[in-house]
Amino acid sequence: MTAQIIDGKAFAATVRAKVADHVARLQADHGLTPGLAVVLVGEDPASQVYVRSKGKQTKEAGMLSVEHKLSPDTSEEDLLKLIADLNADPSIHGILVQLPLPDHLDSDLVINAIDPAKDVDGFHISNVGLLGTGQKSMVPCTPLGCLMLLRDHLGSLSGLNAVVVGRSNIVGKPMAQLLLGDSCTVTVAHSRTKNLQDVVRAADIVVAAVGRPEMVTGDWIGEGATVIDVGINRIEGEGGKTKLVGDVDFESASKVAGAITPVPGGVGPMTIACLLANTITACCRANGLPEPEGLTA
């Protein structure tokens, strides 16, 4: 069997087009421009790339993009003051503080200072609790993107056996909640899970988010399973060149799976598309307007 490739790049483009269309309607009908503020503390090169990309795509969708680049030695007090100002700013509907933060800053404290209604990352403890209890919340972008790809590919997920490999707050845990919400039978596995390969092999849906390059190989995958690879790992390839690989060994897994996301071009592009989707959702909620269809969980 050769797996169908789930084209996240193409799907993300359709999400961005829907967002741009909705932004144009919000402007025409209500004079509203959704605004996203991204806060970057320090000079981590990978974070700088992500933040630049977020700003560019936000503007391309017709939204207001505001970037706050702060020095690596910014005090917690100054960062909390900026967040309070953004919370109070009516032109800003979404606030994202890029993680990781420098060690001297308490990430939990900072994230929980964001107004939950503007928490487009869905990391605030209130949003985590709302998602866990099946209430309306802001949903973390990467798991939301995975859910959209799964629904698009499989239709109903009801009753399917889903295994999430990885238990991070950013991906693994919220992914499990979303799959439960779609009536999957969910197992959260991780690097310490006993008989991990057997657990994964029993899955109809595998979401790999462990952060270990090519850990999940074809012999771990059940025949015909749908495989979503969240990993983005830079490794040394042939001739000393670096290359991007996922947490799944694509070559062997794609011989067994029914469908699989590639890296790059799978889940990656969905994350920022879902950030834009969350920003428009936050803007609609803040103004008592109906939410865009197909852009929320």
Ligand code: GUN
């Ligand atoms: N760093 C890596 N992924 C993310 C994300 O989804 N949101 C934020 N804020 N920081 C990140």
